[in-house]
Amino acid sequence: MKPYELTATAASAAIRAGEISPVELVDSVLDRIEQVEPRLGAYVAVTADQARNAARAAEHEIAAGRSRGPLHGIPMGLKDLIDVAGLATTASSRVRATHRAEADSAVAARLDAAGAILLGKTHTHEFAYGLITPQTRNATDPTRVAGGSSGGSAVAVASGAATFAVGTDTGGSIRVPAALNGVVGIKPTYGRVSRHGVVPLSWSLDHVGPITRTVADAGLVLNALSGYDSRDPASVPTPAEDRQESDLTRLRVGVPTNYYFDHVDAETTAAVRRGIEQLRDLGAQLVDVEIPMTRYIKAIQWGLMVPEASSYHEQTLRTAGEHYGDDVRLFLEAGELLSAGDYLRAQRARTMMRRAWADMLAEVDVLAAPAVPMTAVPAGQETVTWPDGTSEAVADAYVRLAAPANITGIPALSLPVGQDRMGLPIGMQLLGHPFGEAAVLQAGRAYEQAAAVVPA
Helix, strand or coil: CCCHHCCCCHHHHHCCCCCHHHHHHHHHHHHHHHHHHHHHHEEEEECCHCCCCCCCHCCCCCCCCCCCCCCCCCEEEECCCCCCCCCCCCCCCCCCCCCCCCCCHHHHHHHHHCCEEEEEECCCCHHHCEEECCCCCCCCCCEEEECCCCCCHHHHHHHHCCEEEEEEEEECCHHHHHHHHHCCEEECCCCCCCCCCCCCCCCCEEEEEEEECCCHHHHHHHHHHCCCCCCCCCCCCCCCCCCCCCCCCCCCEEEEEECCCCCHHHHHHHHHHHHHHHHHCCCCCCEEECCHHHHHHEEEEEEEHHHHHHCCCCCHHHHHHHHCCCHHHHHHHHCCCCCCCHHHHHHHHHHHHHHHHHHHHCCCCCEEEECCEEEEEEEECEEECCCCEEEEHHHHHHHHHCCHHHHHHEEEEEEEECCCCCCEEEEEEECCCCCCCCHHHHHHHHHHHCCCCCCC
């Protein structure tokens, strides 16, 4: 096994054991970037010289007994919405072509303090306003979409071009590309990870979280990212918690009887059902649950996201509107047509939905469902037609099963549970109580170990 193939957990153990150095690991991943980047396009910019300098510094610190923790010397990518002092934060948009960050975001600062090594900035759908990330190609099949908006981060991890990465999630933008590329992504509870220094899409829906190769890695990185930050008004001083045990005998897993398996590809349904049965075989109790307020999910998601995005871009849309992509500019202009009444009704409906979901989740510890309704579609495909003749926009299909966790703010994990007949990855989603990441990670880790899908 080459160093770039190691998980973050395995690489950390190898560094501590003296079996590999941070320099060797970073060089291996940078070589991998050179090999796959022309084909996949995961990165906006690669900071190779800085990464090698940081790797040498990490090597000296660790050798001197000054380890900063399990992420010290581990190479990673940051979605290009996340500020790093001195580097551009372009948001994959011509609007910010001349931007340079004056200071680190909270996320970048925490990872730097943990000793993680920045490889570069990864592509996003422009200003995170989309579920495709057109600049980036799927790691399994480059003729297909990578998913978005954290597509660059997911593809970098899936292809070995980063040991882990960080993305953002407003309506599935971590979980969708994680599922489509066969890696793990977790959207933490709203308020657990600071968004200070991160370009917003929608203030009340945005989350920051890790994309990794394994659930164990996700827990490792999430622990480093979590923490109270007074600069983020949504930040909550709740300590991180993890459960290492794989015994699920006391875990109640909710299985949706509606919504999450409606208009879902047959192969995706079968793989996720098998994943749920695996959790039962590990001792979990399966509990049928009905998802509340499903008819309002799309209206709430768009009713919140669209006007908030347009508010953030209001001035730039007038001074540099021609620099936006056509799709993003259309959404931003449409958002200005929504009334304050529409927005307030969406907020009121979100409050009602949070309460209804809290009642539903009181019956279970974790909810298990598909992460996305289908695998990665060919690039350029705009709609999907379901067996009943219903046609749906691809972006709407990908966001449909992810949006409830953003609206309610609960944690949600996507992990791979198989492949379709074309070898494309299928993802299962595990959702938990607010600040219940420990149960979500426990269930995901237990499944991963039992299914023997953890890379060596």
